[in-house]
Amino acid sequence: MIESEVKTQTLSDVRTYRLARVQAQLQRHRCPAILLYDPVNIRYATDTSNMQIWTARNPSRYIMVFADGRIVAWEFHRCEHVWQGLDLDVELRSAVSWIYFNAGDQTESRANLWANEILDAFRTHARGESRLAVDRLDPIGTALLVKSGLTLLDGQAMMEDARAIKSAGELVLIGESLRACEKGIERMRRELRPGMTEQALWANLHFENIRHGGEWIETRLLASGDRTNPWMHECSSRVLQEGELLAFDTDMVGPHGYCSDISRTWIVGDARPSDEQRRLYELAWSQVHFNMDILRPGMTFREYSEKAWKIPEPYLKNRYSCVAHGIGMVDEHPSIAHQVDWDSAGYDGRFETGMTLCVESYIGAEGGSQGVKLEQQIVLTEHGCVPLTTCAFETDWL
Structure with a gap:
């Protein structure tokens, strides 16, 4: 096969796999259908994308996926073309938006029209059923569906569980996103010099992401000097x-909608790192690699939290928000709380082969003037963690 044929087959296999994962969740929960508004969930289930950031803020396209694989899709105004070329059993309709921007003082009447269409689609394909999963929905929509007699289930949880285990094809697409991200990081490294602004450096990542077919960057986490x-x-x-530290976290949604989440810390200019900078870096590097080394399929989230690298007291207050978290199209389930946070933020579960995860570290003393942020993206195999990126660490600092 030539490269384009391989890519087409990979995309076809991934689409089939992801829709089947959604169907399996519906069947597991004995739920006939799920209503999706989250653009990432819509992308996962159908591989369609339309103004994802805009529609995340302005709910203007939505779909209903049934347990048998049928789909009813309400698409944004005159955008039916985004569905072309997909092998899906889909019925296309025009979206009804009742947000204030679109509906003004007609919000109530538009919302009633919307609810009638949702009920029509649901009852047509799920006769006699009343359980509908929903990933996210504004209060007026929720109230109208409940008033109509539907029982609403937590669709976001179902979608997170569906997305957690990656297929071989997904790993190929994640790899394409990471290669684009690595190009951006390489460009940042080449351009890094004293006298430029943080924003000017960060623009290099955006440039390479878009140039390689990527989509957006979820955050702007890049800081230097005492801002680290x-x-x-x-x-x-x-x-x-x-001579100051420069740290960043890519949070980059690249080609095919998959996220590349890499954190590294560098020094600005040609200076050698100070003893303090090297000490901070060695601690962060140790945390990431220790926690990668102990992670295995079958381990519970609680067990991992308990066995994770112990953060020295001077750096404990400024710890990162989690030990590790899932990653796919964006940050995903699970998020593993530090042991010290377990009672307030922890929840249990079990690691499985095929999960893709990010192992995190931030080391910066309370009241300190600098800190180090590191993060490695991995896939969990039967033998443990396998890094998905070749992006180098500053091992000569260790």
């Missing part, structure tokens, strides 16, 4: 200075 502590400063017009 605490973590979670978004990039600014601050000018980079020789």
Whole structure:
């Protein structure tokens, strides 16, 4: 097969696999259908994409997937073409938007029209049933469907569980996203120099993502100097200075809608890292690699949290929000709480072969002037973690 044929077959296999995963969740929960508004869930189930960021804020396209694989899709105004070329059993309708932007003072009447269409589609294909899963829905829509006699189930949980295990084809597509992200990181590294702004450096990642067919970047997490502590400063017009730390987290939704989530920390300019910078880096590197080394299929989330690398006391308050988290089209289930946070934020479950995950670290002392952010994206195999990216660490700092 030539490369284009292989890619077409991979996409076809992935589409079939993902829709089957959604169907399996519906069958498992004895639910005849799921109503999806989240653009990422719609992409997962159908591989259609239409203004994903805009429609995430302005609910204007939605689909209903039935347990037998049939789909009713309400598409944005005159955008039926986004469904062309897909081998799906789909009935296309025009979306009814009742958000204030589109409906103004007609919100109530538009919402009633919307509810009638939802009920018509559901009752046509799920005769006698009343259980409908929904991933997200504004209050007026929820109230109208409940008033009509439907019992609404947590569709977001079903979709997260569906998305958790990746097929071989998905790993190929994730790899394409990561290669685009690595190109962006390489470009950032080449362009990095004292005197440029954080924003100017960050633009290089966007450039390579779009150039390679990527889609968007979920955050703006790039910081330098004292803005690296605490973590979670978004990039600014601050000018980079020789010898200071520069840290970033890509959160990049690349080609085919899959996320590349890589964090690295560098030094600005040609300076050698100070003893303090090297110490912070070695601790962060140790946390990531220790936690990768112990992760195995069958381990529970609680067990992993309990066995995870112990953060030294000076850095505990500024710890990252989780030990590790799932990754696919975006950040996904599960999110593994630190042991110290388990009672307030932890939940249990079990790691499985085929999960793709990000192992996290942030090391920065409370009240400190700098910090190190690292993160590695992996796939979990029967033998443990396999890195999905070749993006280098600063091992000469160790």
